[in-house]
Amino acid sequence: xxxxxxxxxxxxxxxxxxxxxxxxxxxxxxxxxxxxxxxxxxxxxxxxxxxxxxxxxxxxxxxxxxxxxxxxxxxxxxxxxxxxxxxxxxxxxxxxxxxxxxxxxxxxxxxxxxxxxxxxxxxxxxxxxxxxxxxxxxxxxxxxxxxxxxxxxxxxxxxxxxxxxxxxxxxxxxxxxxxxxxxxxxxxxxxxxxxxxxxxxxxxxxxxxxxxxxxxxxxxxxxxxxxxxxxxxxxxxxxxxxxxxxxxxxxxxxxxxxxxxxxxxxxxxxxxxxxxxxxxxxxxxxxxxxxxxxxxxxxxxxxxxxxxxxxxxxxxxxxxxxxxxxxxxxxxxxxxxxxxxxxxxxxxxxxxxxxxxxxxxxxxxxxxxxxxxxxxxxxxxxxxxxxxxxxxxxxxxxxxxxxxxxxxxxxxxxxxxx
Numbered sequence: 001x002x003x004x005x006x007x008x009x010x011x012x013x014x015x016x017x018x019x020x021x022x023x024x025x026x027x028x029x030x031x032x033x034x035x036x037x038x039x040x041x042x043x044x045x046x047x048x049x050x051x052x053x054x055x056x057x058x059x060x061x062x063x064x065x066x067x068x069x070x071x072x073x074x075x076x077x078x079x080x081x082x083x084x085x086x087x088x089x090x091x092x093x094x095x096x097x098x099x100x101x102x103x104x105x106x107x108x109x110x111x112x113x114x115x116x117x118x119x120x121x122x123x124x125x126x127x128x129x130x131x132x133x134x135x136x137x138x139x140x141x142x143x144x145x146x147x148x149x150x151x152x153x154x155x156x157x158x159x160x161x162x163x164x165x166x167x168x169x170x171x172x173x174x175x176x177x178x179x180x181x182x183x184x185x186x187x188x189x190x191x192x193x194x195x196x197x198x199x200x201x202x203x204x205x206x207x208x209x210x211x212x213x214x215x216x217x218x219x220x221x222x223x224x225x226x227x228x229x230x231x232x233x234x235x236x237x238x239x240x241x242x243x244x245x246x247x248x249x250x251x252x253x254x255x256x257x258x259x260x261x262x263x264x265x266x267x268x269x270x271x272x273x274x275x276x277x278x279x280x281x282x283x284x285x286x287x288x289x290x291x292x293x294x295x296x297x298x299x300x301x302x303x304x305x306x307x308x309x310x311x312x313x314x315x316x317x318x319x320x321x322x323x324x325x326x327x328x329x330x331x332x333x334x335x336x337x338x339x340x341x342x343x344x345x346x347x348x349x350x351x352x353x354x355x356x357x358x359x360x361x362x363x364x365x366x367x368x369x370x371x372x373x374x375x376x377x378x379x380x381x382x383x384x385x386x387x388x389x390x391x392x393x394x395x396x397x398x399x400x401x402x403x404x405x406x407x408x409x410x411x412x413x414x415x416x417x418x
Contacts, residue, residue, distance in 0.1 A: 037189070037218045040211075041246050041285075050162075050171045051129045054122055061119075071104040073118055076164045077156075078279055117148055118157050121174075125161075128173035134210050138177040159280065168283045169238060170212055180240035181205030184225075187218040211242045219251065224414065226294070227258040228397075229269050236272050241286040244273065248288050256288060257414065262296035263353075263394035264360035267381055271364070293377075294413055298387040301350065301395045349399030352392050361385045 057073065064071050106112035121140060128135045141154045148154050155176075162169045169175065182188070183205035188196040190213050198206045227244065229236060248256060258273055260266035276287035353361070365385050368378050388394060400409040 036220050037216050038250050039216055040214045041249055050165055050167045051126070053165050053167075054126050054129070054172075057122065058126065071115070072101040073103075073115060073122070074164055075100065075102045075118065075160060077160050078163045078282070079156075114157075117153065118161065120144065120147060121154070121157055121161060125172040125174055132173075134170075134173050134175055134212060136175055136177045140174070163282045166282065168286075170210065170242070173212075175210045175212075175239060176237055178207045178209065178239060179237045180208035180243070182208050182243075185219075185221040187220065188214055189216040189218065191215045208239055208243060210239060211246055214243075214246075217247075217250070219254075222254070224255040225257070226410075226414070227256065227273065227291070229258065229260050229266075229273075235277070236269055238280065238283060238286055241273060241276075241288075244288045244291070245285045248290055249285075252290075255292070256290065257292045257294040259294045259397055259410075260296070261394070261396050262298065262301060262384075262388070262399075264357050264364055264385065264388065266296070267385060268360065268364050271367075271381070293381075296395060296397050296400060298384055298391070300400055300409075301393070349396045350393055351395075353388065353394055357394060358389060361389055 061071050061073070063069075102111060102115045102118055104112060104115040106115055120143070124135060124140055124143065137154050137158055138151065140158070141148050141151045158169060158172070158174050162172055162174075165172075181204060182196075182198045185199050188198065188206075188209065190196070190209060192213070196206045196209065225247065227240075244256065247254060258270050260269050270291075270293050274287065274289055274291045274293075276283070280286070365382060368374065368382050371378065374382065397406065400406050
């Protein structure tokens, strides 16, 4: 599915990326107005701390080998032991966070394997930090597939190692394989001097590089930004989240909106972009609380109950009062919207909630309630989830217009926010 093609008519005025797409184009040189260039935030200083901790850990292992003692790698899991492959290797502390170490010789064959795999990851991270190069988790796996067994095993160990050391994944010079695409009137100037021009003639966008590799950004004509999230399965990637946070820090005037499906996963995705995630709570600079939830909302999919005459004037209809704070204030509301009726709603875009969907909705609602008193945004999130459950429907973002072309709907929604 090529959502980016749908938005081609307005890419000249919007910066957007779709994390479910992958592009393989190479960066190229381009000319630009240096007056639009902004310095990108410096990389985290925790990388130096990660290097010193890793070297201390390696020295301790060498000392243990010389003295004949048991070899131990400190290891804490960001998940509870019973929910991961780390079960039996770690114990739990008072907060429910697992804590202990991985030993060699291990108490089990599984722990012996775990030690060998984790030690190899530490070696690769150490080499990357010394050289200044960045490696991907996917590259780590393919260094030795027989050792690591699966990509998910590498993913878990990298995140747990970062959590144990109290640093972020990028501080280990380890990143996930790039997933996000960025398209619009900007240039990304990398530390190696190469330039990614993001408004090329194709409609798929430019693959978003690691944030640590970006030195400057030329914003040119970009005045607002739209995040389009499809098929992220509730886990937006860290690179895109960190890029969003960095953009807001250097251009707080740049309005940022997010478009997700009308389903519990869509709400969870939006909340991850805005507040971060519990699982990777140790990661810094990956949340953008100022992000606005553009849709899809229940008002965008409810059937039009007005008469036929009123439907013919849908372009001038006022949006029913709602408390969605897409402008950062409960008092700022859209004045127009595209009415959706049975005639212009693709039937395949709306479906009933599954049992998993309902369980996910309840999970997100509990998460919102656990935060204590709700502000206007959180109250609206709760209300949207309740409407999903009561109506027993979910909808893909393409449903707001015929043939999945939502540019007209976006024109109305975004015009209100600019």
